[in-house]
Amino acid sequence: MERAPDLLALGLDDRVRALTAGRGRNGELGRVIRSDRGFAFVVTESGLRVARPATRLVKQADEGGLPVVGDWVVVSGDEDDEPLVEDVLERLSAIMRRDPGRASRVQVLAANIDTVVITHPIDSPAKLGRIERELALVWDSGALPVIALTKADLADDVDAEVLAVGDIAPGVPVHPTSTVSGQGLDEIRAHLGAGRTLVLIGPSGSGKSTLVNALAGEDIQTTREVRMSDGKGRHTTVARELITLPTGGAIIDTPGLRAVGMWDSSEGLDQAFADIAGLAEGCRFRDCTHDGEPGCAVEAAVVSGELPERRLESYRELQAEIRHVNEELDVRARQERKQADKRLARDIRRFYRSGGRS
Ligand SMILES: Nc1nc2c(ncn2[C@@H]2O[C@H](COP(=O)(O)OP(=O)(O)OP(=O)(O)O)[C@@H](O)[C@H]2O)c(=O)[nH]1
Ligand SMILES: [Mg+2]
Ligand SMILES: [Zn+2]
Incomplete structure (x- = not known):
């Protein structure tokens, strides 16, 4: 008990x-x-x-x-x-990316999470393309994304970064954070609460573990430092780990992601690019690919300057990647069907050879 x-x-x-x-x-x-x-x-x-x-x-x-x-x-x-x-048990939400080590396989990063905090440092300009990728995966996961722009104490212009990232993250809260000044920690804490689970994802060195420690308090920090030290003076996270907080709620720290490959995430992509999906409603053709078709409202928005060209290119790149994954999955499914058919044919032959006594 x-x-x-x-x-x-x-x-x-x-x-x-x-x-x-x-x-x-x-x-x-x-x-x-x-x-x-x-x-x-x-x-x-x-x-x-x-x-x-x-x-x-x-x-x-x-x-x-x-x-x-x-x-x-x-x-x-x-x-x-x-x-x-x-x-x-059936997952309520799951973040899935393409397994970087194995072609056309999925890797589930974490399950049953309510909030995903995408962490990106702003000691140098934020990598927008990378954030867009992560947003597509998170929107697809069933959890809600939040962006933490970390190391705000080292940023040249925090407001400019928040604006730039806000532009590529429609509907997503963007919080500058600093574990040095304590800025933004309450905003992240607001997503933690009894029975809720929050996970941090982002590149290595973006400050995920430091943020976890700041949110969790000193006790966990000291134990973690001992446990995670790899003897090289760096505390790179090596395993995905869930920690419960004394104040309620659970937090999952993850090792930094080097690659963020799309999985079958087209719904997430449309949510991450809700601005383009909205513009696309004005395209003449319903299946417009925004690539030279007449009457394309998305390309018109690029020409008028309303939509940055970088954003459309990013969308196209991710869309192509998802298409490629789906093609590979189709090929694999066909191969598996063929093998199953062969097994069945062999079993039928055996059955008849044995005179119907299986
Ligand atoms: N100035 C400043 N430095 C920070 C802040 N947050 C993290 N750092 C530093 O950034 C470095 C990397 O932080 P970590 O928390 O280990 O990064 P991580 O995302 O967990 O990295 P991986 O475990 O490798 O994925 C450490 O030296 C931290 O002290 C911050 O808000 N301000
Ligand atoms: Mg870490
Ligand atoms: Zn179009």
């Missing part, structure tokens, strides 16, 4: 309970607070379990079926057995 509040602090609610109810699942419910080299660290009612995924889940790895940080899972095995993650 003593540990039960842990799961509540981790966001256990009726929705999650409903996902496990009445399905006859054996095992214990828990939330993944860290996934590292094939192991899931799961907080359950009886404490922390370090579990491997069951074979069934490993087989679904290509489709993002392995447990990731933030997942609600069912863990089997009593204290003596090796614990296994038997089931990953």
Whole structure:
């Protein structure tokens, strides 16, 4: 009973309970607070379990079926057995990017999050194209994006950066933050609360862990510094990790992303580029690709200066990337169908050869 509040602090609610109810699942419910080299660290009612995924889940790895940080899972095995993650409960939200190491595979960065804080430093001008990519993934995830422009204490012109980023992020709150002056921390804190989960994503060195420490308070900072030190004097984050805050809510720190490849994220793209989607309603053709067609309102907006050309190019690039991913997925699906057909044909041959006794 003593540990039960842990799961509540981790966001256990009726929705999650409903996902496990009445399905006859054996095992214990828990939330993944860290996934590292094939192991899931799961907080359950009886404490922390370090579990491997069951074979069934490993087989679904290509489709993002392995447990990731933030997942609600069912863990089997009593204290003596090796614990296994038997089931990953349906995700309410999930950030997915193209796996940088494996072609046409998806990588799920975090699951069941409410808010994604995209962190970008403004000690030099913000990288707009990079932010646009991240926004497309986040809008596609089902969570709400927030942008933190970090290291504001080192920026030449904070207001100019906020304006420039605001222009490429329709509908997204943009907060300059500084862990030196404390600027913007309350604005980020406003997205944390009991039962809510917030994740930080962004390039390495953009200040995610520093922000987590500032939000969490000193206790966590000292333990983390010891744990995360790699002996080289840098505290680069190596695993995605979920931390509960004394003030309520959970925060997931992630290692910096080098590449942000699009997945099947076209809905997210349209939301991230709501300005272009809005202009496109004025195009003469409904399937206008804004690439030389007559009566294109989007290109007209570029000519009039209303829409920066950089923005349209960025949109086109991401759209092409998503199209490419979908083509690859189609090819893979066809190959898998073909293999399944071959297996079936072989089984039928065997059946007839054996005189109908299978
Ligand atoms: N001046 C200033 N420096 C900051 C601020 N936030 C972070 N830094 C510094 O930026 C460096 C990188 O910060 P981290 O928090 O480790 O960055 P990270 O995003 O977690 O990096 P990875 O774990 O590699 O992805 C550290 O030296 C921090 O002290 C800030 O608001 N102002
Ligand atoms: Mg870090
Ligand atoms: Zn058009």
